[in-house]
Amino acid sequence: MKTVNFAILGCGKIGTRHADKIKGVDYVKLAAVCDIIPERAKELGEKHVCKWYSKLEDLLKDPDVDFVNICTPSGLHPTHAIQALKAGKNVLCEKPMALTVKDAKAMVAAAKRNKKLLYVVKQNRYNPPVKLVRQLIEEGKMGRPIMCIVNMLWNRNPAYYASDPWRGTRKLDGGTIYTQASHFVDLMLMFMGKPKNVYSLMGTKNHDIEIEDTGIVNIEFKNGSFGSLNYTTCATKKNFEGSITLIFSKGTVKIGGEYINTIDYFAVEGVDSYELEKTNIQANDYGTYKGSMSNHDQVFKDIVERMNNPKRNGNLVFGDDAVKTIQVIEAAFASAKKNKIIKLS
Numbered sequence: 001m002k003t004v005n006f007a008i009l010g011c012g013k014i015g016t017r018h019a020d021k022i023k024g025v026d027y028v029k030l031a032a033v034c035d036i037i038p039e040r041a042k043e044l045g046e047k048h049v050c051k052w053y054s055k056l057e058d059l060l061k062d063p064d065v066d067f068v069n070i071c072t073p074s075g076l077h078p079t080h081a082i083q084a085l086k087a088g089k090n091v092l093c094e095k096p097m098a099l100t101v102k103d104a105k106a107m108v109a110a111a112k113r114n115k116k117l118l119y120v121v122k123q124n125r126y127n128p129p130v131k132l133v134r135q136l137i138e139e140g141k142m143g144r145p146i147m148c149i150v151n152m153l154w155n156r157n158p159a160y161y162a163s164d165p166w167r168g169t170r171k172l173d174g175g176t177i178y179t180q181a182s183h184f185v186d187l188m189l190m191f192m193g194k195p196k197n198v199y200s201l202m203g204t205k206n207h208d209i210e211i212e213d214t215g216i217v218n219i220e221f222k223n224g225s226f227g228s229l230n231y232t233t234c235a236t237k238k239n240f241e242g243s244i245t246l247i248f249s250k251g252t253v254k255i256g257g258e259y260i261n262t263i264d265y266f267a268v269e270g271v272d273s274y275e276l277e278k279t280n281i282q283a284n285d286y287g288t289y290k291g292s293m294s295n296h297d298q299v300f301k302d303i304v305e306r307m308n309n310p311k312r313n314g315n316l317v318f319g320d321d322a323v324k325t326i327q328v329i330e331a332a333f334a335s336a337k338k339n340k341i342i343k344l345s
Contacts, residue, residue, distance in 0.1 A: 001026075001027045001304070001308055002027065002304075002307060002308050003027045003028065003029055003304075004027065004028055004029070004066050004067060004300075004303060004304050004307050005029045005030075005031040005064050005065055005066045005067070006018075006022055006028065006029070006030055006031060006065070006066070006067045006068075006069055006092070006300070007030075007031050007032040007033065007034065007059055007062065007065040007067070007068050007069065007089075008030070008032075008033045008034070008044075008068075008069045008071055009033075009034050009035075009056060009059065009068055009069065009070055009071060009072055009080055009084075010034075010035060010070070010071035010072035010073075011033055011034070011035035011037075011040045011041050011043075011044045011071075012035075012040075012071065012164065014071045014094055015033070015035070015044070015069070015071035016044060017294065017296065018069050018071055018296060019033065019044055019047075019048050021294070021296040021297045021300065022048075022297075022300060023048065024297055025297050025300045025301055025304070026301075026304075027304045027308075028300050028301075028303075028304060030048050030050045031050055031051065031062065031064045031065050031066075032045070032050055032051040032052065032053060032059055032062055032064070032065060033045045033048070033050060033051075033052050033053070034052065034053040034054065034055070034056060034058075034059040035054065036054060036055075037054075038054040041053060041054055051064075056080065056083060056084075060083065060084060060087035060089060061087075065089055066089070066090060066307070067089065067090045067091065067092050067117075067303065068080075068081075068084040068089045068090070068091055068092070069091075069092045069093075069094070070084070070091060070092070070093040070094055071094050073164075073166040073172040073173070074094075074096055074098075074099060074172060074173060074174050074178055074179060075099055075166070075169075075171050075172035075173070075174060076172065077093055077094070077096070077097055077098055077099075077103075077107075078097075078098045078103035078104070078106060078107055081093050081097075081107050081110070081118065082106060082107060082110045085107070085110040085111050085113075085114045085116050085118065086110060086114060088114065088116065089116065090116050090117040090118070091107075091111070091116065091117070091118050091119070092119050092120075092121065092299070092303065093107070093118065093119070093120050093121065093319075094120075094121050095120060095121055095122065095178075095182050095183065095186075095322075095325075096174065096178040096179070096182045096325070096326060096329070097120045097319065097322045097323070097325075097326065098326055099174040099178060099326075100326070100330060101323065101326050101327050101330050104319070104322070104323045104326045105323060107319055108319040108320045108323060111319055117306075118318065118319035119299075119303065119316050119317060119318060119319070120317050120318075120319060120321075120322035121296065121299055121317075122183065122186050122315075122317040122322070123183075123294070123295035123296055123298065123299055124183045124186070124187060124259075124260060124295070125186075125187070125190070125315045125317070126295035126298040126299070126315055127255075127259075127260055127261055127295065128261075128276040128277040128278075128279055129255040129260065129261065129262060129263050129276060130187060130255060130260060131277060131315075132263070132274060132276060132277075133191065133246065133253055133255060134190065134191070136251065136253075136268060136271070137191060137248070141250065141251065141268055141269075141270065141271055142246070142248035142249075142250055142251040142253075142268060143248045143249030143250030143251060143269075144223070144225075144248060144249040144250075145191070145192050145193065145221070145223060145225040145246075145248050146225050146226070146247045146248055146249060147225060147226050147227070147228075147245075147246075147247040148188050148191060148192050148225070148226075148227040148228070148244065148245070148246050148247075149227075149228050149230075149243075149244070149245040149247075150184045150187075150188055150227070150228065150229045150230065150231075150243070150244050150245075151230050151231075151241050151242070151243045152180065152181050152184050152229070152230070152231040152232070152241075152242050153230070153231075153232055153235045153239070153240040153241045153242075154180060154231075154232065154233050154235055154239040154240070154242070155233060155234070155235040155236065155237060155238050155239055155240070156180075156207070156213075156233035158207070158208070161207060161208075161209055167179075167209075168207065168209030168210055168211055169209075169210050169211070170210045170211055173210075173211055174211065175202075175211040175212055175329075175333070176211060176212055176213050176214075176215070176231065176232075176233050177202075177212070177215055177217070177231060177329050177332060177333075178329060180231070180233060181215075181229065181231040182325055182329065184229060184231065184242070184244070184260075185217075185229065185325045185328055185329060186317070186322070186325045187244060187260070188219070188227050188229065188244070189324055189325065189328065191244070191246060192219075192221050192223075192225055192227055193221050193222060193223050193225070194221060194222045194223075194324075195219050195220070195221055195222070195227075195324075195327075195328055195331075195344050196219075196220045196221055196222045196343070196344060197219070197220040197341050197342065197343055197344065198217065198218070198219055198220075198328060198331040198332055198335050198341070198342045198344065199217075199218045199335050199340075199341045199342070200215060200216060200217040200218065200332040200333075200335040200336045201215065201216045201336055202214070202215040202216075202332070202333070202336035203215070205232070205234055206234040207233070207234070212336075213232060213233045213234055214231070214232040214233075214234055215229070215230075215231050215232075215332070215336070216228070216229070216230050216231075217229040217231075217328075217332045217335075219328065239258045239259075240258070241256070241257075241258060242256075242257065242258055242259050242260045243255060243256040243257070243260065243264070244260055245265075250268065250269040250270075251267065251268035251269060251271070252265065252267050252268075253265060253266050253267070253268065254266075263276065298314075298315070299315075299316070301314075302314030302315060302316045303316065327344060328344070331344055
């Protein structure tokens with residue numbers, strides 16, 4: 001089994017999480033870290049005994065690096081990913097892959113042009129309840145899709161937005177639907193199929209920030225089913241709920257908990273029982289708040305499998321697949337701004 005060497009660009013909260021998760025995966029090595037703040041790169045590099053850089057150009061010259069993990073602010077993902085791809089490096093990009101469809105497609109084009117891999121982190125696809133329901137759908141046991149209701153009722157206090165100067169900004173953060181809710185958009189599309197129409201309401205209700213902190217996004221899918229995403233970072237004191245309720249012609253399932261990590265309701269015709277894959281994974285804990293489930297090690301494992309056997313992709317999300325999430329989000333913003341239904345091609 002060939003070892004895959006990763007480098008982390010951006011040594012903030014999520015970059016540090018990548019570094020911690022890499023060290024526990026077989027055939028994975030952290031070769032280098034990079035941050036424009038030299039002290040931060042040096043600290044993380046010394047902690048994990050790897051090379052550290054303060055300039056991306058220097059990192060991209062490192063022949064030991066196979067993958068560059070883009071862990072910089074969201075608005076910088078396209079620029080950094082395309083630079084890495086042009087330099088002959090494969091890329092694993094944190095969500096959201098970009099803040100516009102144009103930039104997302106440019107990333108995909110750069111990967112194809114340079115014959116390199118581009119993956120986007122969608123670690124919630126590895127949650128045991130999500131994997132179970134996806135399998136039931138693919139096996140036809142759930143029947144036809146009818147409705148999907150998603151609730152992301154989370155808390156982000158003022159200290160969260162003050163913790164980094166880019167948070168809450170339109171240019172680098174993009175919006176709550178990009179930074180927090182994009183995982184839920186991805187899962188809805190995975191379960192329900194291709195979207196047809198989008199209608200949304202968005203607003204900033206309880207934070208002093210440039211972006212929206214609350215939204216309702218309604219989707220009509222091409223197969224005739226409906227979807228509704230209700231999201232906010234205004235829940236009191238802590239995250240309250242992260243759930244996906246699926247109603248199909250032969251089954252109704254609610255994936256619940258704070259982090260879509262439990263089965264709260266299960267009724268599927270012909271399926272009397274189920275068994276969830278065992279896992280000890282908890283949500284990403286950043287002290288004052290918690291993020292999504294910490295399944296990054298599963299992403300790294302699938303990349304190792306893919307690099308050693310190109311036919312095995314596991315739950316990896318390719319760049320061109322991740323563009324679909326950005327298309328829905330962009331349409332949702334357009335709908336809220338114009339107060340009209342946005343049709344998707």
